[in-house]
Amino acid sequence: MIQLTIDGKDLAVPEKKTVLEAARGAGIDIPTLCHDPRLAPYGGCRLCLVEIDGMAKPVTSCTTPVREGMVVRTVSERLYRLRRTIVELLLSDHPNDCMTCIGNGDCTLQELAYFYGLRDNRFHGARREHHRVDANPFITREQNKCVLCGLCVRVCEEVQGVSAIGFADRGFETKIVPPFGEDLNCEFCGQCVAVCPTGALSARLWAGKPRTGGIRSTRTVCTFCGCGCNLTLKTKANEVFRVDSEPTTHNRGWLCVKGRFGYDFINSPERLRTPLIRRSKGGPLEAVDWPEALQHIVSAVTRIKAEHGPDAFAGLSSARCTNEENYLFQKLLRAAIGTNNVDHCARY
Amino acid sequence: MTNSVAEIADNKALLVIGSNTTENHPIIALRMKEAVARGAKLIVADPRRIPLTGFATLWLRQRPGTDAVLLNAMMHVILDEGLADRDFIARRTDGFEDFAPSLASFTPEFAEEITSVPATLIREAARVYATAENAGIYYAMGITQHVMGTYNVQAVANLALLTGNVGRAVAGVNPLRGQNNVQGACDMGCLPNVLPGYQRVDDARARRRFEKAWGRPLPKKPGLTATEMTAAMLDGRLRGLYIFGENPALSDPNSNHSRKAFANLDFLVVQDIFMTETAQLADVVLPGASFAEKEGTFTSSERRVQRVRQAIDPPGRARSDLWIIDQLWRRLAEAEGYGDPPQAERIFAEVASLWPDLAGMSYRRLEGDGLLWPCPTEDHPGTDFLFKEEFNRPGGRALFSAVPFVPSGELPDRDYPLLLTTGRELFHYHTGTMTRRSAGLNAVAPEAFVEISELDADILGISDGEVVAVSSRRGAIRLKARVGAMVPRGVVFIPFHYREAAANLLTNDAMDPTCKIMEAKVCAVRITKG
Numbered sequence: 001m002i003q004l005t006i007d008g009k010d011l012a013v014p015e016k017k018t019v020l021e022a023a024r025g026a027g028i029d030i031p032t033l034c035h036d037p038r039l040a041p042y043g044g045c046r047l048c049l050v051e052i053d054g055m056a057k058p059v060t061s062c063t064t065p066v067r068e069g070m071v072v073r074t075v076s077e078r079l080y081r082l083r084r085t086i087v088e089l090l091l092s093d094h095p096n097d098c099m100t101c102i103g104n105g106d107c108t109l110q111e112l113a114y115f116y117g118l119r120d121n122r123f124h125g126a127r128r129e130h131h132r133v134d135a136n137p138f139i140t141r142e143q144n145k146c147v148l149c150g151l152c153v154r155v156c157e158e159v160q161g162v163s164a165i166g167f168a169d170r171g172f173e174t175k176i177v178p179p180f181g182e183d184l185n186c187e188f189c190g191q192c193v194a195v196c197p198t199g200a201l202s203a204r205l206w207a208g209k210p211r212t213g214g215i216r217s218t219r220t221v222c223t224f225c226g227c228g229c230n231l232t233l234k235t236k237a238n239e240v241f242r243v244d245s246e247p248t249t250h251n252r253g254w255l256c257v258k259g260r261f262g263y264d265f266i267n268s269p270e271r272l273r274t275p276l277i278r279r280s281k282g283g284p285l286e287a288v289d290w291p292e293a294l295q296h297i298v299s300a301v302t303r304i305k306a307e308h309g310p311d312a313f314a315g316l317s318s319a320r321c322t323n324e325e326n327y328l329f330q331k332l333l334r335a336a337i338g339t340n341n342v343d344h345c346a347r348y
Numbered sequence: 349m350t351n352s353v354a355e356i357a358d359n360k361a362l363l364v365i366g367s368n369t370t371e372n373h374p375i376i377a378l379r380m381k382e383a384v385a386r387g388a389k390l391i392v393a394d395p396r397r398i399p400l401t402g403f404a405t406l407w408l409r410q411r412p413g414t415d416a417v418l419l420n421a422m423m424h425v426i427l428d429e430g431l432a433d434r435d436f437i438a439r440r441t442d443g444f445e446d447f448a449p450s451l452a453s454f455t456p457e458f459a460e461e462i463t464s465v466p467a468t469l470i471r472e473a474a475r476v477y478a479t480a481e482n483a484g485i486y487y488a489m490g491i492t493q494h495v496m497g498t499y500n501v502q503a504v505a506n507l508a509l510l511t512g513n514v515g516r517a518v519a520g521v522n523p524l525r526g527q528n529n530v531q532g533a534c535d536m537g538c539l540p541n542v543l544p545g546y547q548r549v550d551d552a553r554a555r556r557r558f559e560k561a562w563g564r565p566l567p568k569k570p571g572l573t574a575t576e577m578t579a580a581m582l583d584g585r586l587r588g589l590y591i592f593g594e595n596p597a598l599s600d601p602n603s604n605h606s607r608k609a610f611a612n613l614d615f616l617v618v619q620d621i622f623m624t625e626t627a628q629l630a631d632v633v634l635p636g637a638s639f640a641e642k643e644g645t646f647t648s649s650e651r652r653v654q655r656v657r658q659a660i661d662p663p664g665r666a667r668s669d670l671w672i673i674d675q676l677w678r679r680l681a682e683a684e685g686y687g688d689p690p691q692a693e694r695i696f697a698e699v700a701s702l703w704p705d706l707a708g709m710s711y712r713r714l715e716g717d718g719l720l721w722p723c724p725t726e727d728h729p730g731t732d733f734l735f736k737e738e739f740n741r742p743g744g745r746a747l748f749s750a751v752p753f754v755p756s757g758e759l760p761d762r763d764y765p766l767l768l769t770t771g772r773e774l775f776h777y778h779t780g781t782m783t784r785r786s787a788g789l790n791a792v793a794p795e796a797f798v799e800i801s802e803l804d805a806d807i808l809g810i811s812d813g814e815v816v817a818v819s820s821r822r823g824a825i826r827l828k829a830r831v832g833a834m835v836p837r838g839v840v841f842i843p844f845h846y847r848e849a850a851a852n853l854l855t856n857d858a859m860d861p862t863c864k865i866m867e868a869k870v871c872a873v874r875i876t877k878g
Binding site for chain 2: 219220221233249312340
């Protein structure tokens with residue numbers, strides 16, 4: 001363990017931790033834009049600057065490993081000025097259209113501007129103008145809002161192993177694009193959207209949907225494969241309009257294209273909405289109420305059982321449905337109908 | 349899975365066989381990529397150039413259906429070069445003396461002839477796997493949906509036992525489960541031979557436990573598997589069927605045959621959220637609920653039991669599936685139900701009281717990330733990896749089983765010269781009932797295709813994107829050709845998501861004699877223009 005002092009607090013932290021990790025572990029918040037604990041330290045946004053005794057200039061806490069006896073200050077007038085100026089510079093080339101921005105309420109830059117009270121800006125001059133229209137059905141890029149933190153580039157490379165996007169050009173013209181500036185043609189996992197700290201990357205499916213007011217969040221589990229990823233369903237008025245996953249879950253907040261963007265089947269107009277029965281073989285399916293549909297089944301089961309025995313009936317349960325439903329299903333077949341003819345699609 | 353997903357990142361060697369993990373288990377694949385980034389050696393054994401091959405140290409491109417030969421040859425090398433874990437074999441296994449000679453004929457050179465994987469690569473793979481500090485095997489339907497599927501899995505187990513790579517952290521045998529709750533459906537006893545918790549229906553003691561709890565007699569004779577039900581429907585032994593949340597009319601191999609079987613029934617009930625291909629054949633269609641509209645639990649591939657929570661209400665008069673089954677239970681069992689609406693928590697508690705591995709779980713404990721079974725007591729933290737002390741067999745020792753060479757049920761010949769294998773793609777899930785109704789997913793993956801090698805395409809005069817006819821002895825479909833390097837010469841691949849060009853009209857319903865799985869991964873087809 002390494003002993004150090006941050007803001008007057010004596011701390012003992014394991015070796016190879018960074019000053020940022022040590023501080024956050026002790027409940028000391030340092031602002032960041034480009035940091036994500038799930039990715040390698042980057043040191044791009046410079047917001048996490050701290051003062052360390054014996055060092056001439058402030059250093060980025062996210063890239064500085066802890067050392068024995070370090071004395072660190074995360075708050076000072078100089079650091080406040082530096083951080084405020086960094087945010088001010090970012091905002092000098094930002095649309096500042098929070099009112100209509102899809103990222104409103106879910107934007108680190110907005111929070112920082114609010115924290116530093118940046119209504120006016122001392123820096124005037126050129127602004128980037130990217131007018132990009134993406135044809136892909138999942139991810140919308142508003143590159144005027146990009147702060148070049150590189151989170152999207154890094155998550156795509158470090159976590160997803162795809163490297164679908166990278167930095168192109170230099171200086172003021174720097175932008176994040178797929179090869180040759182074409183539209184995205186990737187796995188569409190949306191990890192980039194999940195880590196973007198501004199409204200630069202968003203999901204097409206969220207456009208025009210609620211941002212903050214009256215939203216309910218429900219934590220549940222994805223339905224698309226055996227990975228068991230945690231989902232947070234955002235709902236309003238009986239509609240699932242957005243799916244997220246928290247970084248603290250066992251899947252670390254990472255999802256695939258199906259889990260993140262494949263939920264619109266839930267609200268499909270083609271959903272079955274009423275029980276249907278066919279009164280005679282070859283006849284049409286007719287809408288009926290529940291009691292009639294259930295009675296129809298009970299009569300048929302009873303008749304088959306009486307004429308051919310319980311083993312003339314079988315049930316196929318569902319690997320998409322819950323344990324409780326599966327349990328009750330096999331109990332119904334075994335204990336109520338009296339057959340072990342119960343299976344599911346484990347073999348398909 | 350014998351191990352948890354988080355352990356994957358610490359693997360020093362990984363053997364992925366018959367699993368296109370990146371597309372079918374994307375988030376598990378992230379852990380594999382993480383292991384590679386940390387220096388692990390990844391062996392991918394797959395006939396297709398799946399995305400994971402881009403991360404692989406070694407790519408073994410075996411012919412579909414020859415997995416056991418490849419694995420046997422790796423074990424041959426391991427024995428030959430003295431790389432077996434003799435101590436583990438002595439301490440924790442039975443049957444090694446009988447098993448070892450069965451590998452003698454599986455020389456890498458013999459395996460090269462059968463699998464087309466170069467003998468040098470087989471040797472190298474054997475060394476990488478056997479000499480790693482810990483190694484995990486990951487497999488899926490690519491090795492199980494064969495007439496010798498059981499043998500393939502036994503070969504995987506043999507390999508792990510031979511090198512002591514099971515029963516400890518970060519080393520194990522890991523089937524990746526294809527559906528969100530296929531693990532749970534098995535755990536809950538939706539299998540014809542076992543009650544919940546894998547307690548056999550023909551074990552009188554187990555049956556008595558359930559008879560006592562449920563207050564009624566239970567049938568002794570194991571029932572029919574899903575694959576056996578098809579024949580029973582055709583010959584009239586089965587008259588009625590209740591299908592809940594499945595679409596076998598599209599997912600069954602040789603699905604024309606299955607559809608005929610469904611049509612032969614006196615009574616078919618289908619409970620689903622959409623009018624599936626199967627529901628269209630039904631006498632009663634019951635509108636159920638999507639995952640977002642219900643309470644309960646799912647059990648993931650790593651045995652992690654997690655809470656599913658209701659976010660919205662089902663549409664129209666659709667009801668939660670639990671409500672529907674509970675209503676039928678009340679009527680058919682003439683018994684009390686589980687509350688109105690039925691309480692999922694009460695049912696979970698009932699399961700926990702009947703299955704010792706779940707006894708320590710309750711909804712209260714499942715808040716957060718859930719728990720991995722076995723979890724026998726209320727203070728038990730759950731189990732990351734299985735078989736630490738003993739294996740699940742009388743005496744607690746694992747058994748080696750000799751695995752012979754068994755060819756696929758139907759191989760290419762003069763009339764049907766190409767080998768068809770099937771699978772999923774990233775953007776769709778199974779028969780597409782959900783994903784093909786997602787606008788975005790359907791936009792990036794709108795139509796079926798058949799992957800064919802450049803060489804075969806050249807011979808047949810087929811160009812990329814051209815519509816071709818693919819036929820087998822069981823059916824024919826038309827779809828676009830995707831010419832490229834994904835499949836080797838002689839092999840073609842079709843995803844089975846698309847009802848308008850259903851791959852399972854072509855596939856073979858030949859069965860593994862032990863576990864009754866159908867051979868969806870190998871059949872013989874012919875491709876013709878237009």
